[in-house]
Every structure is written in structure tokens, then in C-alpha cells.
Amino acid sequence: MRRPLHPYLVLAAAVILPGGGQVLNRMPTRGLIMIFFMLSLGIVTMELAAPGRSFIGRHAGGFFVYAIAVMDAYMTARYRWALFRQRLSAPSL
Numbered sequence: 001m002r003r004p005l006h007p008y009l010v011l012a013a014a015v016i017l018p019g020g021g022q023v024l025n026r027m028p029t030r031g032l033i034m035i036f037f038m039l040s041l042g043i044v045t046m047e048l049a050a051p052g053r054s055f056i057g058r059h060a061g062g063f064f065v066y067a068i069a070v071m072d073a074y075m076t077a078r079y080r081w082a083l084f085r086q087r088l089s090a091p092s093l
Contacts (some may be wrong), residue, residue: 002083004084014070021073034069038062069076 012023018038022031033070042062051057062071 004029004080005077007074007077007081011070011074014073018066021077022071025073027076027078030072031069034065034072036067038065041065 006045010021013024019031019035022028022034034042039062041064045061046058049060
């Protein structure tokens with residue numbers, strides 16, 4: 001079994017580059033799906049937001065999916081890290 005990347009490294013990549021955490025978790029299709037919905041919902045909320053709203057308010061849908069993508073990447077990496085450590089410490093037969 002290949003050693004997974006540390007969850008904090010994946011978290012940093014996910015925060016800096018949308019979809020980057022999923023790519024580091026070897027799930028590039030999932031990363032592309034997250035980016036697609038991030039852009040789609042960002043555009044939808046931009047069109048539906050009332051005039052005079054802040055940048056965050058105009059793109060709230062995209063930021064929501066971005067937050068979910070960051071959490072997804074971190075939790076997946078954390079799960080894989082824990083599974084790897086558990087298998088490492090298990091006695092071999």
C-alpha cells in the first residue's frame with residue numbers, strides 16, 4: 001500500500017487551489033466535478049443576487065461548494081492517513 005499524503009498538506013493544497021486536494025488524493029474527476037459546480041453556482045448566484053451585494057454575496061454558491069471541496073479533500077486524506085497508520089501498527093500474521 002502506498003503511503004498517503006499528510007492531511008495537512010492536502011488541506012493546504014485544497015485551500016490554495018480549488019480541486020487541488022482531490023487531485024492529491026488521486027481523485028481528479030472528483031476535483032473537476034467540484035470545480036464545475038463551484039463555477040456554475042457562482043455564476044447562478046451572481047445573476048440572481050440583488051444589485052449592491054458584496055463580492056462574497058454575489059458568488060455565495062461558488063464559495064459554498066469551495067468550502068465543501070476543502071472539507072471533502074481534508075476528510076478523505078485524514079481517513080486514508082488513519083487507515084494507513086492502523087495497517088502499519090497491526091501485527092502481521
